[in-house]
Amino acid sequence: MLQKLWSTKIQFLKGVGPANAAKLAKLGIFTVGQLLEHYPRRYEDRSQLKPIAKLTDGLYETFRAVVVNVSELKSSRGLKIVKIAVRDESGLAQLSWFNQSYIKNKYKPGMELVISGKIQRRMGAIEVNKPDIELAAEFSSGSGRIAPVYPATEDVPQWQIRMLMQQAADTFQNSEFADQKETLPADIISYYKLMNRREALVSIHFPANMEVLAEARRRLVFEELYLLQCGLVYLKQKNKYTCSGVKHAPDGELVAKIHKNLPFALTNDQSQTLRDVQTDMEDTTPMQRLVQGDVGSGKTVIAAIALAKTVENGYQGAMMAPTEILAEQHYHTLAKLLAPHGVRLAVLTGKITRRVRDEVLYNIKEGIIDVVIGTHALIQDDVEFKHLGLVVTDEQHRFGVRQRARLEAKGQQPDMLVMTATPIPRTMALTVYGDLDVSVIRELPPGRQPIATYSRSNDRRDKVYSFAVEQIKAGRQVYVVCPLVQESEKIEAQSAVKIYDELSATFFENLKCGLLHGKMKSQEKDAIMAAFACGEIKALIATTVIEVGVNVPNATVMIIEGADRFGLAQLHQLRGRVGRGEHKSYCILLSDNTNEETVERLQIITQISDGFVLAEKDLLLRGPGQFFGTNQHGMPDLKIADIVRDTGILLEARRAAQQTICTPEYLDMVWQTLKSWFGEKFSMVFCR
């Protein structure tokens, strides 16, 4: 009897030799267990067979028909096309395959088939390209009416995965094997009325009906989210009970002075966040707090006071920002708030000279510097602190978790404050930052005017730029952001240069323009940024390097070229670069894209100014994978759960995980399972 079916090599199944095993390996499938966890992407409900005449264009449908003719032609470009004509009482349909000659020998006139595929109606004629086919005789004797559809590849066609899955599921269901235990505690299964694991793993592939499918899916989604939450809860607890960090004293003179001298009163949300931070810092447990605040909500001042608090207690503070521009900006802001009260600050970026750097490093090591602000330069090995008490990272999603951890490792369990201006929908925050405490600054400081936002097609470009020129003549400044070119900073830079050349020869002819892109040297970038900040440059043409945190209050117009290429969250970030001063500000989105979804997305941002609401919409529109545009946010690809659709289950799973008292053996199982699911991403989320 097979003892370890789950971890048995996939070759165990009939029909899998070395060649097929290699193909399956490309899908990440090496064992029977991994095959069973290769979940269907969708299902075809075959209980409703339609006559050919009623098939709908664009839908995946299933119908029963008889072969009337099989032929092969050659296209003008030399492709071989197999065509099979089929019919039922209501009409005819054409099935076609490219370069798959073997198909023509498989089917003969008179055979009765069940055909599934995407229907294309072309001037009344029905065509189906690369359909899935079963012999009608086998179809009627087959068990399932709901057929799974898998993520397949050229190499491993749909029918093959189905066949292997059927075998695996049958064996799995029937054999007595010891290795695949229930992953969820018995009381949780019964409390949440969950299907058992074995049944769920079979039913997710071959459900008896839609109700069973829903239960199987619910069970597996729950399992995935529950184990993930257990991992996160465990991390948090471990941190709470085993680490003793820096215990800061209640606020003293320095903090009081800085607080009193702020040029404004804190908003309610800022005050609450500050109280959260202070409470955390005064506790022995290391603080692990995420502050989420929309652009311009005033996060920097929170960081300033927290840094003052650690300094007041005799420790050093470090703040890490993702770009040099931002690091310097923070340095200036913090210096203004803290230096008058005797706090000694330094900035550490990649561009400072060796000599200055050595001096700064020495001062940090000796404790002569209280607060250092920098970029990645801060996490170099030779940066040593005397006694680091607080680490602040700004715009966290730009840093990998590992980078954050490296900075933390420079102290003895320093407190940690993570600030992000990308509002993250709650469900996502729970999944990615489940181990962090969260404070939210929703409220903007008083007196901010909403930024008038418009979406315009390129035939209005003249008007848009004339308006920009008017604003410049009235003393204001303008940003122009060039289309996003994903994955290629080089092409993006080229397009920025082109737009810069065009604009400075036309609309902005007699005005001082600046160009900013990712391929420029940091010194050049800084010079341009400084010239824009002091008002010398009137129009700044830039790529998304200006996306994060830049603060020039006199800038009132943000023009975004090719706005359709950006996600809502990103557009909102860009828009946040204006509306930072006393003047009315404008954001104009240029796009000729007429795709319905795109138009809707651009429409949404003209109407909504709340970054949190936008983030929720963005997640809904683009799905979790696309949400941040890149992988850097450390969000693992979930196997089956969809955090938009499965919010309810997520909340249940989270509650359940918090109530579970995990034994070391159980945690070990959780760890191993998560590792096998998430692979590389696992260490991004969990190895801190």
Ligand code: ADP
């Ligand atoms: P962000 O959250 O985007 O980092 P900042 O900290 O840069 O925002 O703050 C944006 C601007 O708002 C700054 O010029 C800051 O001085 C100002 N600001 C912050 N808090 C307040 C407040 N409570 N009242 C008025 N202005 C504030």
Ligand code: MG
């Ligand atoms: Mg900021």
